[in-house]
Amino acid sequence: MMGRMLGAGVLSLGLLAGCAQTPALRGTGDMGVVIERATGAVQVVEHSGRTSLGSVPGLGDLSHAHVTYSRDARYAFVFGRDGGLTKVDLLTQRIVKRVIQAGNSIGGSVSQDGRLVVAQNYQPGGIKAFDAETLELVSEVPAEYAPGQFSKVVGLADVPGQKFVYALFEAGEIWVTDFTDPRQPKTTRYPAGKQPYDGLVTPDGRYFMAGLFGEDGIALLDLWHPEKGVRKILDGYGRGEEKLPVYKMPHLRGWAMAGGFAFLPAIGRHEVLVVDTRTWTEAARVAVKGQPVFVMARPDGRQVWVNFAFPDNGWVQVIDTPTREVVKTLAPGKAVLHMEFTPRGDEVWVSARDDNKVTVFDTASFEVRQTLPATAPSGIFFSHRAARIGF
Amino acid sequence: MAVDRSLWVHVVVLLGVAAVAATAHAEPATARQQELVNMVRQDCGSCHGLTLQGGLGPALLPAVLKDKPAESLVATVMMGRPGTAMPGWAPFMSEQEAEWIVARLMQGFPPVAQQLESSK
Numbered sequence: 001m002m003g004r005m006l007g008a009g010v011l012s013l014g015l016l017a018g019c020a021q022t023p024a025l026r027g028t029g030d031m032g033v034v035i036e037r038a039t040g041a042v043q044v045v046e047h048s049g050r051t052s053l054g055s056v057p058g059l060g061d062l063s064h065a066h067v068t069y070s071r072d073a074r075y076a077f078v079f080g081r082d083g084g085l086t087k088v089d090l091l092t093q094r095i096v097k098r099v100i101q102a103g104n105s106i107g108g109s110v111s112q113d114g115r116l117v118v119a120q121n122y123q124p125g126g127i128k129a130f131d132a133e134t135l136e137l138v139s140e141v142p143a144e145y146a147p148g149q150f151s152k153v154v155g156l157a158d159v160p161g162q163k164f165v166y167a168l169f170e171a172g173e174i175w176v177t178d179f180t181d182p183r184q185p186k187t188t189r190y191p192a193g194k195q196p197y198d199g200l201v202t203p204d205g206r207y208f209m210a211g212l213f214g215e216d217g218i219a220l221l222d223l224w225h226p227e228k229g230v231r232k233i234l235d236g237y238g239r240g241e242e243k244l245p246v247y248k249m250p251h252l253r254g255w256a257m258a259g260g261f262a263f264l265p266a267i268g269r270h271e272v273l274v275v276d277t278r279t280w281t282e283a284a285r286v287a288v289k290g291q292p293v294f295v296m297a298r299p300d301g302r303q304v305w306v307n308f309a310f311p312d313n314g315w316v317q318v319i320d321t322p323t324r325e326v327v328k329t330l331a332p333g334k335a336v337l338h339m340e341f342t343p344r345g346d347e348v349w350v351s352a353r354d355d356n357k358v359t360v361f362d363t364a365s366f367e368v369r370q371t372l373p374a375t376a377p378s379g380i381f382f383s384h385r386a387a388r389i390g391f
Numbered sequence: 392m393a394v395d396r397s398l399w400v401h402v403v404v405l406l407g408v409a410a411v412a413a414t415a416h417a418e419p420a421t422a423r424q425q426e427l428v429n430m431v432r433q434d435c436g437s438c439h440g441l442t443l444q445g446g447l448g449p450a451l452l453p454a455v456l457k458d459k460p461a462e463s464l465v466a467t468v469m470m471g472r473p474g475t476a477m478p479g480w481a482p483f484m485s486e487q488e489a490e491w492i493v494a495r496l497m498q499g500f501p502p503v504a505q506q507l508e509s510s511k
Contacts, residue, residue, distance in 0.1 A: 123445065
């Protein structure tokens with residue numbers, strides 16, 4: 001026992017050598033990061049005591065930044081708009097490694113075995129796989145859908161079998177790339193529909209869906225039966241009705257699956273779509289305050305929280321899933337960009353960019369539990385994402 | 392009274408600035424300018440990038456825009472481009488404000504105040 005403790009002490013001293021303060025040993029299961037969009041920094045936070053533990057600067061352009069976690073939930077992989085991929089150690093709050101891997105990037109994901117971190121890029125369009133340990137480039141798949149023509153990649157999701165699924169905006173296709181042999185990835189292409197703008201995979205990793213901007217409907221690929229190809233669901237949704245201009249593309253990742261129904265943002269409409277996942281047909285529409293951006297289920301599926309595009313981005317609404325009614329409207333600040341639930345959903349953290357704060361709400365009483373200052377906060381990403389498919 | 396005098400000086404100065412602006416190209420008031428800068432960086436930035444180097448929408452940098460007629464860019468901002476993801480912003484700004492934005496984009500867009508403070 002004594003030896004074990006001494007060993008751990010020596011190890012942590014070794015790791016933290018050079019650090020001004022040596023943090024006490026702790027787990028990372030209640031930790032996370034808050035993106036400070038304008039200053040290119042992340043705040044390291046913990047949600048048990050709802051505190052900020054420190055800040056890690058030097059991460060570049062973090063507009064539309066995405067974060068995914070290493071399999072051990074110790075390291076955050078931060079993808080910046082400027083193509084920067086940074087590996088941040090939550091425990092020491094330091095940059096372990098940083099590479100500029102593309103001209104314009106919007107996110108990435110970690111492989112099923114935890115060994116690869118894959119980035120999705122707008123410019124040059126395609127995906128790139130890196131060694132999750134060293135961030136060395138392992139292989140890449142350019143999104144060249146026709147000779148000399150490259151597409152922006154959206155909606156990348158890791159799925160079982162060392163595969164990644166993603167959609168190509170210009171090409172109108174869904175691609176599935178298998179990294180079983182990491183240096184020789186194999187890609188299968190599926191026609192999907194006009195201008196897929198984002199994608200998501202169901203929590204079990206079975207169904208990949210891509211929202212279509214250029215036409216009504218959602219492209220659905222059953223990864224248990226990919227040979228059947230892409231099926232269009234909610235086809236013709238809203239056809240004939242005049243679309244509202246879309247001021248911000250909705251995000252599908254972090255979407256809501258609750259009680260056998262999927263809750264999805266309707267594009268260009270002040271509505272959340274409710275889809276029956278047995279038949280993939282529309283079950284209902286819930287009228288909300290603006291164009292939804294994030295539609296996120298509390299982990300138990302009883303509530304769905306929605307934020308909105310400009311100019312309604314000061315509101316958050318909560319839908320009760322059995323009754324499909326808006327039960328609460330909150331005003332958490334100016335320019336609400338993101339929400340993140342604690343792993344079991346007792347609380348939700350909400351960022352308000354133009355009010356420079358993050359508000360922590362109790363999801364049962366809707367009371368404010370804490371507010372934390374942050375500089376132009378956008379995404380909030382907790383470490384339990386490390387253990388989830390498609391995050 | 393001293394207070395009144397300084398107030399007067401302010402009014403005169405402000406009138407002067409307004410007059411110059413009006414003869415040049417109808418500039419929005421300073422507070423509104425800041426709002427517009429913030430809007431372009433943040434809300435246009437969600438598609439064009441906070442640094443305007445492009446995202447789902449193309450880059451809006453001087454080098455990219457220099458050969459394009461300003462009027463047509465202003466029309467794009469106001470009315471959007473049907474069939475693409477570019478929405479029209481007419482509900483949120485006047486024609487003059489769109490002209491001001493396009494002129495700034497073609498020169499190199501000013502950063503938001505917050506960024507100015509933090510840039511080393």
